[in-house]
Amino acid sequence: MKLSGLLAVFLLLCANRGGFGISHPRPACRYPPSQWCRSLEIAIECKVQKQCMEVNATRPKQAVPPVSVTLYYESLCPACRVFISQQLFPTWTMLQDIMTVTLVPYGNAKEVPSANSPFTCQHGEPECRGNLIEACIIHLTGHSALHIIYCMESAADVLKAAQPCLQLYAPSVSWSSVDSCVKGDLGYRLMHDNAAMTRALNPAHTHVPWVTFNGEYTEENEDKAMSSLFHLVCQLYKGVKPPACTGARVRLDRSFC
Template sequence: MKFASVFVLFFCSTFKKSQGKSKPKPACEYPPLQWCRSLEIAIQCRVQKQCLELNATRPNLPVPRVEVTLYYESLCPDCRAFLTQQLFPTWAMLHDIMDVKLVPYGNAQELPSGNSPFTCQHGEPECHGNMIEACVLHSVGLYSAFPVIYCMESAANVLDAAQPCLQLHVPSMMWDSVTSCVKGELGFKLMHENALKTKALSPAKTHVPWVTINGEYTDDFQDKAMSSLFNLVCRMYKGGKPPACTGAQKKLDRRLF
């Protein structure tokens, strides 16, 4: 299921004007997934009314969100498939009831000495990819970084896609700041932190992708996440189910227009 496209189609459909008038051009530098992130962005992208309508469909109960944490490595084929086919599409549809944490490290090893303090299962390029993604996450946070990482992981070449994906999804962030992080002490610090998080897993990680739900790993969670993370998150959420989970069509208030 292409859940992410539904979000985009919602906004695309709202740009049509009645009586055959032409479509307005959105004057903003933000991708669709960020249009309703703040009132300022919504105004800049001329979708404030559409965001109000979208907000009307969001759950209001103060119930804890479902936390999904992915321990992965940037060039692992199975990790890439899960991130692009399960995790990102589910988050795009259910980000109101779920939180995502990404820990790019996987089966890497931290060395006590040497010119390169880390070795990775798929070689030095993977260590480089892990660090790029860690630096982007640290700099702009998950909400803005996730589309960049999705773009990278769904590309034919993860590393070659890094810079254009950043320019596409976070145009305000300069590529030089990413390379400075990767080559400097901050990048190594972030990798060390991810190493500690990965080593602290209980039970210990035996493979990647490794998925925890609300901080817990079970074989059942893993199997269900791999087959249909969307259904798992909907079932795990304790509050009122959003329309995306139930398939219900909610009548929207057209007076907003």
């Protein structure tokens, strides 16, 4: 498990632990454990500065750029949902120090000259709305976006999960701001940009999920990504491999709750 993942579990146990009639107060923190080390402000609010400093100290120094992974997908495509939930998010959770992820929700949609419905989608109007909601969430939430998209795509109902997933992983971003984006010009511009990015692919995409690595697509890398994205990212990274790739143990300060 990645260091930040271990830290999140460790801190969550400390926050919730009680026993023998003793009640331990939980941190006054609006953010889930996976976000506690995202910034100094959040670490201070959640009272975990020391633990976050330990994790940051053990992260590899990046002398070479991270592996850039770009996913072109559709919000209601079953194969895309499986890839996001079973390959992309777990790999990023373990290897986010050596990889970046860009999400482009559009896929096999078509941009059409119509004021009422400027896009048509492979899985109908609900998918167009899902693509639009996810494009707005990605734009508005930044670092938290992948958590939210994973939460949505792994839920039984992608669209119904959007608001609670946003509230869970980006509590400072209001649903009204997402709704305004979806209904306004910003949402259309974001989808137009995604359409342009998808059309510019070379070679042109023939299906989704379509994954590029450092801006390039090969069928060999796609086959590897579908079966084990984790091992492919470790293989493509040119710097010193992190412990998650090599299986090496990392010793942290032995502090307890």
